[in-house]
Amino acid sequence: MDELHNLFFYANVCHVCKAFSKELPLKRCGSCQIISYCGKEHQKQHWPQHKYLCKILSDLRQETGSSLFPKPQDSSNKSWPQVKTNLMLIVALKSSRRLELYEEQMFKFPRACVVCHESESKTLQDCQNCPGASFCPLHKSDSVHEKQCASLKLCFDLDVTATLFERQVPRHVVPFHTDRAYLPSTIRDFIDLYVNENKTLPMSFDCRIAYTSEYLTRPLTLLYAIQRLDYSPGINMTIHVIGANVIELDGLEVWEILLHWLPALTVLRIILIGPELTRSTLIPNVCDCCAVEDMRVHVDVCNMLYQDYVNSHGFENPDFIIGYNVGLHECEDFSSENDTWSPCVRSLGTQNCPVILTSYTLEEAKKDHERICAVLGDTVALVLCEHNPFASLRPHRDFEVEDVYYQNQIITIYRELSVVTLCIV
Template sequence: MIFYCGNKHRDEHQIHHRDLCKVILSMLNEMGAPNLFDKLKTADPDLWLKTRIDLMKKAKSKIGRQFQEYEEQMFLFPKTCVVCHDSDLSVLRNCECGVNLCKIHKDDSKHKELCGVLKLAFKLTVSGQLPTLNTIQTSLDISERSSLPPSMQDFLDLHLIFREETPEQNENFQGMVTSNFFSGPLTLLYAIEKLNYKVNSSMVIHIIGAGNQDVAAEGCWKTFLLRLTRLTNLKIVFIGPNVSNCLETAVHTFDYYPLAIKTLKVQFHSQRYDEYFKSESFINPDIILGCNLDFHESELGISECTWKDTILTLKKVCVPFVLTAGTKERAEKDHKRFCKLLGMSVHYKFCEVNPYAALSPERDFETEGVRYSNKYVIIYDGKYKESATLKKGEKKKLEGKSSIVKV
């Protein structure tokens, strides 16, 4: 299930993997097989996805705790051929992009198309120190007098300069990683323009399902103040079980001359959105953003279904909601799951490829290809009404080509 370079590192790690090791051994004994994926060779993507998730769920139930990320990856990205999912290690060869191919499929054309971007995803994953906002010099002039740059790459080329560069991290590499910081704010600016949303002098934005990356990017929300000239007071509220509670703090804006009279404040609430809504700390938002929430994964059984109360709360708050997803398939599944948990079929205003998606690829266990943070954007106006029939062409809005690679 997992490989070590030698006995020394295997023994060092044993205290951390001993409980999972015992669970896997017990499952192998029950199956009477040399590995968990023995004789599960299939080219059916749906069956293959279900097989991996079912085995992971069984292991989780036996171990009685949540898995760490690398433990989940042992099941979601097992050592099998990426084409036919043969698990015989004697016929597998590891490609430099990180995936395995059997002797029959070592020259698979589909893999050749994705190999380069998978190699990049692998490099980004295992790289050491990544760029931080402190290493970025901004040259922002994106007021409403000019148009937003047409894409994330154009935004980086026009407005960012990296103060530090190493042989391992050239400007393109740093730009791809840095795009993750700016993708959220730029996506929401894009959504506001699509909705023709009227912005006043003060604005409150709720970011639901927030994580560590959202917290790290708090300073990038200065772009909002620069872009929206009428906006002088901006408050960002990060809500999610994976952030730490924090009293309201101010983000310095005086390093940008145009922001001398503008303020940016942030709050962090470590709870689900429905819990925050019922708390005394709740502040009415003007708009809500949810990045890569993957509602549908709870239906697959990967995570607990904790989204229903949050989605019903969105209906009560009744303001525009912007949802993003990493692939077209994930966007479609998330919209269906959103409607199901809401208890009605609703229309979105827009659902399309997001020009401000992050540029760094990530390996996707659902498609066995790649995904990009915020690659698709779905925009709801907040007026959730039952729709009797699907809007003509609604599915066509999901169609589009990636500016980097077709996924």
């Protein structure tokens, strides 16, 4: 149980049982004043895990003589993410062990006014509908949070659900060789039409939809790009997934959707390429119909940078290259030894096949495109850059903008990295 309640942190719930409501006054740790409990029993239960970090935080409070999270002085509050990050780094340096994920979230998502970031505990009132927001007396009715509240509550519900139920990959969601010519308009429509699994689990309808979409977003995003490019795959198709990490390894079975949706396709080869991975070869199970027809999905996992893979003996020519939320723009110093994306982009420019990238926001997508142009030249242009109708519906908290983000929210498609036409929707 200890492992379960330490999987995530919300400032306005009991850390142990995750309870919150206006009828449940929370008891905040008297020393650090960051973590909360529904009563002394759960505070005592969690104390063996909390006391080490609590001592560091308490000492810092005494040293500074003020709040651990000083209110930003700039009116735009752009410095707030840095305030939180700086404190987390200070604590990490004082600690003899690595901070756990929930401990990092104590700094990323502290109890503070969502507008001005006042963190004086006695003056704050918590949102009654979600556990992710508090308000100072001046900002009790914040219109921005009203738009975010339901998403933050869903995010919390999904985090709790993940501790209660074993993750189940949605399987066989598309009939074998479906007669549909086009994808449904959105991932929500796709789920409504095809997914009939997991309805026996005692979770809310919204949780089930969001949970399922997190698995389906990757293959459906590629299918959407294939449809927009009016591309007709043959018997074999090879996909390069650049910047891949362990997220791409979860739910490989759902890629069977492509075998069912694309009538000519018999062998789908997916090559996951990323330095964080461990080299392996995987053969996900397929349905009986696919097995009878000798249709299969083959996954190669390559633990290297893309530019190294292109020059390796195991290189296979791709039909498509796709990068999910890779963030090409994040290393701004082209001369830095940490810039591994510039040589990657140059390698992408030699492949003569469609390239698909996804991003969390439209601003990030535009920065990724600018980065590609900076490396390959301004002649590179987009087929499209738009909100992805097959983005995940599962919200994740964003500590920098204090909102939520979604996997693959923006899709960018290049027919190839050469001269095309630009259309940003």
